[in-house]
């Protein structure tokens with residue numbers, strides 16, 4: 079009997095040791111990715127307008143890109159995830175109040191905004207965490223300039239949010255690319271960029287907007303496994319999925335009300351329809367056209 083316990087102990091001890099070594103390996107690999115310097119990335123300057131029409135456009139871009147989902151309604155920052163396994167994921171205060179950009183850094187320039195939003199790189203030259211710059215890299219210079227002008231126009235809000243802390247589950251998920259932790263990695267830093275995109279009902283304009291859906295519905299828009307453990311399966315939104323069965327007005331109705339033609343209520347915690355709701359008719363129609371015309 080004693081012998082069995084001894085062997086069980088040895089086996090258990092060995093397993094724990096193997097797991098610890100594996101975790102240490104994963105931890106250092108992910109830390110390496112987070113500490114990589116991106117100083118060689120050329121950040122092209124973008125003209126930041128100041129007229130009121132540009133601020134209105136910038137507000138619209140911020141709304142349809144869901145900046146305030148993470149950075150909070152007044153851009154004062156918030157804790158996005160606080161979980162014993164995942165850690166604390168925090169979107170910073172983007173205003174000039176206490177805890178904001180201009181108090182955390184000695185200066186925060188327009189170029190720093192472009193680097194962060196378009197490239198997912200922080201002032202220290204390292205990748206930002208969780209910030210979905212991959213979805214903003216293709217913004218036209220006009221849209222990006224207006225967006226930055228709008229963010230800069232937000233009133234100062236004092237809000238000192240805690241620092242980001244990462245726990246083992248995040249490291250494991252990030253290691254297997256199951257969690258979009260390392261923002262700068264997914265970005266094509268050398269993409270030429272475009273000056274202006276015309277808002278007109280075309281599949282091309284739909285494609286320009288649909289990049290906001292790829293983070294969850296995948297690059298093929300065919301959906302897949304839940305993104306965070308415990309959240310719902312992500313549906314296929316191509317013509318082989320739901321969108322193929324719906325008319326244009328049913329698609330518009332779904333994104334505006336969060337209820338599908340089949341009567342399914344979309345959970346705004348997982349499918350950000352309150353963000354999609356703010357697309358103009360031209361934008362929603364273009365999205366529909368694009369999704370409907372994707373190759374099967």
Ligand code: HEC
Nearest residue numbers: 143144145148168169170191194200201206207208209210
């Ligand atoms: C999914 C959540 C999420 C969304 C959506 C998001 N951000 Fe962020 N953003 C973050 C997080 C988290 C950080 C902090 C990353 C870090 O400190 O490593 C960040 C960092 C930033 C920074 C850099 C701040 C700094 O201290 O260096 C800027 C600027 C920024 N975001 C602007 C935006 C804008 C503009 C949008 C919309 C176009 C946006 N973000 C959308 C999560 C998000």
Ligand code: HEC
Nearest residue numbers: 290291294310311312313315320338344345348349350354
């Ligand atoms: C943060 C992740 C996320 C983003 C971003 C996102 N979706 Fe979704 N979407 C989901 C999830 C998850 C569901 C399923 C929700 C549920 O079951 O309650 C869903 C459901 C849907 C549905 C209903 C499909 C069906 O068969 O019922 C449509 C349509 C849809 N999304 C369109 C879009 C479009 C268009 C965009 C981009 C503008 C987008 N989604 C962006 C996660 C996302």
